[in-house]
Amino acid sequence: MVNAPDVELSLVVPVYNEAPSIDLFLVEAAPVLEAITPAWEVVFVNDGSRDGTLEAIIAAHGRDPRVKLIDLSRNFGKELALTAGLDHARGRAVIPMDVDLQDPVAVLPRLVDAWRGGADMVLAKRVDRKTDSLAKRWSATAFYGVLNRASTVDIPHNVGDFRLMDRKVVDALGSYRERERFMKGLFAHLGFRQAVVEYTRAPRAAGQSKFRFVRLWALGLEGIISFSTRPLKVWTYIGVAVAAVSLAYMVWIVVRTIIFGIDLPGYASLLTVMLFMNGLVLTGLGVIGEYVARIFSEVKGRPLYLVRGRLGVEDARGRS
Incomplete structure (x- = not known):
């Protein structure tokens, strides 16, 4: 300078x-x-x-x-x-x-x-x-x-x-x-x-x-990702919470089956759970992707302007 x-x-x-x-x-x-x-x-x-x-x-x-x-x-x-x-x-x-x-x-x-x-x-x-x-x-x-x-x-x-x-x-x-x-x-x-x-x-x-909404949204996203790793860390807690709920549900199913026998599982509830879990996985991958995209941009080392x-x-x- x-x-x-x-x-x-x-x-x-x-x-x-x-x-x-x-x-x-x-x-x-x-x-x-x-x-x-x-x-x-x-x-x-x-x-x-x-x-x-x-x-x-x-x-x-x-x-x-x-x-x-x-x-x-x-x-x-x-x-x-x-x-x-x-x-x-x-x-x-x-x-x-x-x-x-x-x-x-x-x-x-x-x-x-x-x-x-x-x-x-x-x-x-x-x-x-x-x-x-x-x-x-x-x-x-x-x-x-x-x-x-x-x-x-x-x-x-x-x-x-x-x-x-x-x-x-x-x-x-x-x-x-x-x-x-x-x-x-x-x-x-x-x-x-x-x-x-x-x-x-x-x-x-x-x-x-x-400035339009899309550009403001992109700038806001950049601010959060550039100065915080919490969007990555939060998925650990989400995963633990979902696993805990799933474990409790599994125990309840086992106990109910032992006591009351086997009934016909509901297709709708099973499909809902699968879609919900897939949504969580894809959202987590999207958050990781935002950070990976910035790593990709940095390692190329192109001029700023x-x-x-x-x-x-x-x-x-x-x-x-």
Whole structure:
């Protein structure tokens, strides 16, 4: 990682089909950044956009070279796009942000003040999520409740990617190179001295959310599997419980047969038990398969992402 002391503050902004939001974001962010320090940069990561996002970023770079670009070769997903931005950001402090301005730029000075006050990582915590749908709020609460019960790492609720990280924290995060990434979990795993800044989440400034239920489900599953082995361990207890019930039932059948004789067994009950047991076996195999699939992905050792082009940023020295 290139450590360039001339850049004090970096914003890392992954974008995918966000052409209408680029200029809106910069109009809001640039004055706030300028008031904090003139030594700032905004690193946009174009994650395979198919609209005019790339052209909008190039035009913005022409107006101000502190606006920079990492153009990925295809869509790798937000987690890897964010990783690419963090790998290339050069600031002494780095803040990942969404381009939709739901994370208000007015919060940036408060994050920087907490960092200058001695915190290595400053978490931006949402205290009001009225802009999210009821289903999304409910599912987020349920997910973090399950995840924190299963995981050995405490992942704060209502804290997303929006946060400030000191250079030493970003460099430490750069050593985490797993292919299947749940960034909120990785952030929590880092530790360091932390502070919390609360804020109210704003509506999107432009465009539409790219997250759908299937993608949220996949991300949630990734978080649980990446930071907990309990889904594997629980099947030991399920197996013991089912075996105990089966043994008790067997004893009851033997005793009943000895006392009352043999009667005709029920086909329906036998079929129900067989289907239930097969369902348990297949579910257990599915859980094992999720872990095996991630092992398969890791051992291939493919690059996390591929960069097609850059504007204003240096190579991450092969750490991609």
